[in-house]
Amino acid sequence: MNSQRTQNIRTVSSRLNSFHSAMYFSETVGQEYAKHGLEPGVEGNLAARSAPLGRVNAGVVSAVYCNYSHSFIASQIPKLWDTVSPETMVQARFDAVAAFMAELFDSREDIALLTEAATELATAMQPVLANMDFSGRPLALATADALAGHEPNTAFEQLWAVATIVREFRGDGHVASLVTAGVPGIDALMLDVATGASFRPRAAQKTRGHTDEEWKSAQTRLAEAGLITVGADERGFDLPEITDAGRDLKEQVEQLTDGTVAAAWSALTDEEIEALVSPSRTLIKVLAQSGAFPSSIFAQPAKKTN
Template identity: 75%
Template structure:
């Protein structure tokens, strides 16, 4: 990381990502998806996130998601669209976000301060979104299209809309960077797991749909390449740990990813970017303390607050 500016953009982007993804393990969100006949968790989340793409072939979704098992997506997605339409799921996700944000922020004593923080984030990031070139960013472009037609009613819903577009924009750039660096999706997932700051190994494997054989093959490949070591956790499951070589590879990918978003962020000066650190931290602390990132899924939930 070659500058304080880049470090600050990464920090804000990570918190934006957490703000977006805070809905994924919410019972309130799952209940909204269940109204359409979907199982809370992986089913509902896959339908909701891919819905802006429309009723596309599973290969399009697995390519966009990148670190999900293509076989898993190919098996699940057609079944989902037999139960609910993409158009219904676009609205269902907005309804779910509205319910989740009301539950999270609705009756807090510090609601005025948090509303101000969300408003500052939304207004400050607006020029960044306006400067985004979505060419080559399929999921981000589709997501921006549906969010562009959404009339959010609260500061927190508006913040989620902005965070989601920004998250998918950097995410598509990150996928391109992984492809450039020659890192397959399952390897990228396992390297993240191996940092000890993201998914627990079994949760990552299950939610992304990899078989034991696929997971073991990738783990062996990365260990032989010197990118991870493998020990056992307290339950006897394999526990990958990233090596310095693995961290170097991840940093190479992040540098490439930084380049894919630099033009959009160039509309903000260094001081303005730095001004986003405090409000983003305040919002994420509330979300992290709410249990939005369960400890049985994430190794260090507190890291989601940046």
């Protein structure tokens, strides 16, 4: 793929990922999960995302999630399924999506324009979805199967379904790319944090369940390898900052990841992919305006939209 095509695919994929993941930080979504006896936040989100996999053991969930602490996952799975079944949780996630999208869009005066953008984007992505080979992508295929049995009620729910499949498809490819490059999940998380445009360090550690010892060990390992430097934030906590070598490694992994999705995206021409940039920008601005990505969790709450 030429560089502009690759960049456009990355841009649209990133925005679809944001459209999918904005719900993880919503109080409304947490309230939906609480109806099933789950704590809002990490517990509810863990149950919702892993539910399509069914009653698998902790090792499966930990492997596909990649950058979570395995000991943390093992403390939650399969215990969560004593509270709510995976089948019930799949539906609970759909209910949460509906509530979140209604909260986000229903009262907006520009809902007609936004509905048009969501419909355009979801429709245009159908050839990519149809072209996906899910071999070796367990979380993506399980998620796609769960979504196949659900009928969205609005254009925004439909786009969330599309975005979720695209996100997990690229995500499984990204995990394979990290393995190929020899980058452990916690190191990948640390490098992402170190860019200053992702999770705040303490939020990343907490939501992924890493102990202080695990986090410090990864930080030291990456610093000794010259991939990050370590300073301090305004509260005195360690603040990793990525080096040029770290950026090069991240780019190497991203290029490998690009290769894992190239066949799916070959269903669209360069011009068709470029046409997705505008409607995705329109929708992502709503997320930025809504505060969907809290500044207490993200160093940069919303990605640049232009």
